[in-house]
Amino acid sequence: MSFLVVEGLVVGYGEARVLHGVDLSVAEGEICAILGPNGAGKTTLLRALSGMVRARGVIRLGGTALTGRPPDAVARLGVAHVPEGRGTFMPLTVEENLRLGAFVRRGGREVEDDLDRVCSWFPPLRDRLGQVAGSLSGGEQQMLALGRALMLRPKVLLLDEPSLGLAPLVTRELFRIVQAINQEERTTVVVVEQNAHLALGVARQAHVLETGRIVLSGTAERIRADEQVAQSYLGYRV
Amino acid sequence: MAGFLQQVVEGLGAGAVYASLALALVLIYQFTGIVNFAQGELAMFSAYVAWQAMAAGLPFWAALALTLAVSFAGGMLIERIVIRLVEGAPELTLVIVTVGLFIFVNAAAGWIWTFLIKDFPNPFPRGALEVGGVSVGFSTLGVLGVVALVMGLLYLLFQHTKIGLGMRAVAANPDSARLVGIRVGRTLALGWGLAATVGAVSGVLVAPLLFLEPNMMGGVLIYAFAAATLGGFDSPAGAVAGGVIVGVAETLAGAYVPAVGSDLKIGVPLAIILGVLLVRPRGLFGRAVVERA
Numbered sequence: 210m211s212f213l214v215v216e217g218l219v220v221g222y223g224e225a226r227v228l229h230g231v232d233l234s235v236a237e238g239e240i241c242a243i244l245g246p247n248g249a250g251k252t253t254l255l256r257a258l259s260g261m262v263r264a265r266g267v268i269r270l271g272g273t274a275l276t277g278r279p280p281d282a283v284a285r286l287g288v289a290h291v292p293e294g295r296g297t298f299m300p301l302t303v304e305e306n307l308r309l310g311a312f313v314r315r316g317g318r319e320v321e322d323d324l325d326r327v328c329s330w331f332p333p334l335r336d337r338l339g340q341v342a343g344s345l346s347g348g349e350q351q352m353l354a355l356g357r358a359l360m361l362r363p364k365v366l367l368l369d370e371p372s373l374g375l376a377p378l379v380t381r382e383l384f385r386i387v388q389a390i391n392q393e394e395r396t397t398v399v400v401v402e403q404n405a406h407l408a409l410g411v412a413r414q415a416h417v418l419e420t421g422r423i424v425l426s427g428t429a430e431r432i433r434a435d436e437q438v439a440q441s442y443l444g445y446r447v
Numbered sequence: 448m449a450g451f452l453q454q455v456v457e458g459l460g461a462g463a464v465y466a467s468l469a470l471a472l473v474l475i476y477q478f479t480g481i482v483n484f485a486q487g488e489l490a491m492f493s494a495y496v497a498w499q500a501m502a503a504g505l506p507f508w509a510a511l512a513l514t515l516a517v518s519f520a521g522g523m524l525i526e527r528i529v530i531r532l533v534e535g536a537p538e539l540t541l542v543i544v545t546v547g548l549f550i551f552v553n554a555a556a557g558w559i560w561t562f563l564i565k566d567f568p569n570p571f572p573r574g575a576l577e578v579g580g581v582s583v584g585f586s587t588l589g590v591l592g593v594v595a596l597v598m599g600l601l602y603l604l605f606q607h608t609k610i611g612l613g614m615r616a617v618a619a620n621p622d623s624a625r626l627v628g629i630r631v632g633r634t635l636a637l638g639w640g641l642a643a644t645v646g647a648v649s650g651v652l653v654a655p656l657l658f659l660e661p662n663m664m665g666g667v668l669i670y671a672f673a674a675a676t677l678g679g680f681d682s683p684a685g686a687v688a689g690g691v692i693v694g695v696a697e698t699l700a701g702a703y704v705p706a707v708g709s710d711l712k713i714g715v716p717l718a719i720i721l722g723v724l725l726v727r728p729r730g731l732f733g734r735a736v737v738e739r740a
Contacts, residue, residue: 309612
């Protein structure tokens with residue numbers, strides 16, 4: 210049932226330990242939100258999932274062990290990571306950025322169709338295919354990052370703070386698209402987000418990470434109703 | 448006027464050679480952020496490989512093909528064995544490592560082939576084309592043609608192939624390149640192989656103009672540094688333009704500035720490097736590095 214399984218995940222940078230045994234399981238086709246304050250280890254958790262940092266413990270994707278694999282191998286297995294800071298290839302064109310998302314796929318008809326599909330999700334990108342990616346606005350760059358990730362036809366999409374630095378309207382639109390993609394393609398999504406309102410609005414399951422440990426897990430409704438979460442992340446009392 | 452144009456033509460020929468080595472420098476800098484002081488020595492070593500192949504009886508063009516293949520493999524090997532160890536190290540470490548490589552390759556060439564100068568055949572026919580009182584040597588035309596060809600091939604590789612796109616992605620953002628599934632280590636090795644191959648072309652072009660000996664690229668390297676600095680260390684097209692400008696400037700200064708003459712010509716690239724660093728550090732075609740605070 211569980212598609213993405215994490216057990217006893219431990220990550221440290223040098224002496225400093227960031228994650229102290231994280232357990233997590235995400236069902237296929239669901240959106241899972243990871244909430245938590247700054248410095249809780251949310252970004253590190255995603256980086257461990259995609260192989261960008263060394264981790265001990267178990268990470269399994271549909272029965273395949275991911276732990277210890279380098280990021281390029283994890284990408285080949287169908288995990289697309291939109292990193293903190295969006296990971297744009299600034300000097301390259303928008304189209305080149307998107308095509309790089311499909312780098313590990315064999316080119317041809319399907320990739321061309323997907324390029325078209327991504328452009329229909331993010332119309333501003335279609336008008337800027339030949340433009341240098343560094344010239345895009347923050348919102349467009351976030352669209353580009355998401356589009357690049359989708360070009361992999363990922364089994365799992367890892368999103369790191371998609372709302373960071375974006376206007377509320379743009380952010381809402383992005384989350385709406387993520388939800389639509391999740392429903393249409395049955396893509397499993399793990400989203401790390403400080404904006405708990407937004408994340409809980411689209412997620413089915415949610416987990417609260419604090420100082421490297423999951424302190425609360427449950428359905429989005431349950432987490433939303435939790436008094437502690439409400440106070441810490443939603444800014445009101447239940 | 449004809450005399451002046453003649454000097455310009457000579458300068459273009461020299462500049463094309465500097466451009467090819469500058470191109471190799473820029474390739475490696477783009478991929479790894481390393482200024483490879485050993486680039487000239489690798490080119491010299493490649494020229495010796497060509498000389499050895501010809502001494503064994505191969506015709507020039509076959510020897511060239513073999514040399515390019517050996518250089519490509521050698522460049523990749525150096526990246527895998529030496530550079531990999533210091534990847535991400537502070538700049539000073541990288542400088543020391545490439546300077547060490549410079550000394551090692553220079554000494555290895557001396558050890559294998561001795562420091563006695565060797566004659567290296569010119570692949571282009573003798574003679575010259577007379578155009579309006581200016582004589583353009585076939586050798587000069589040949590050098591310009593080869594460098595243009597190398598430029599063209601690199602352009603095709605980078606702009607129109609998937610491997611090229613992957614290489615540009617690695618140069619632009621290695622972390623992100625990993626995340627889209629590019630094998631960054633292999634790509635870096637490929638970049639070194641490619642740079643060594645381009646450098647080999649410049650070595651083979653230089654050898655007939657000078658004489659083949661282990662120290663022959665020393666001066667050329669300085670001109671190539673001037674070319675890369677002038678053009679912008681992150682711009683291949685700039686490196687070529689820079690090379691041509693440096694070549695012409697050097698020749699004209701040698702011919703028309705009595706104080707420079709042929710003895711002080713080496714001062715010209717140094718003056719260019721200094722001038723560019725003072726006035727426009729990113730070079731003519733380079734991008735200024737802008738980072739948000």
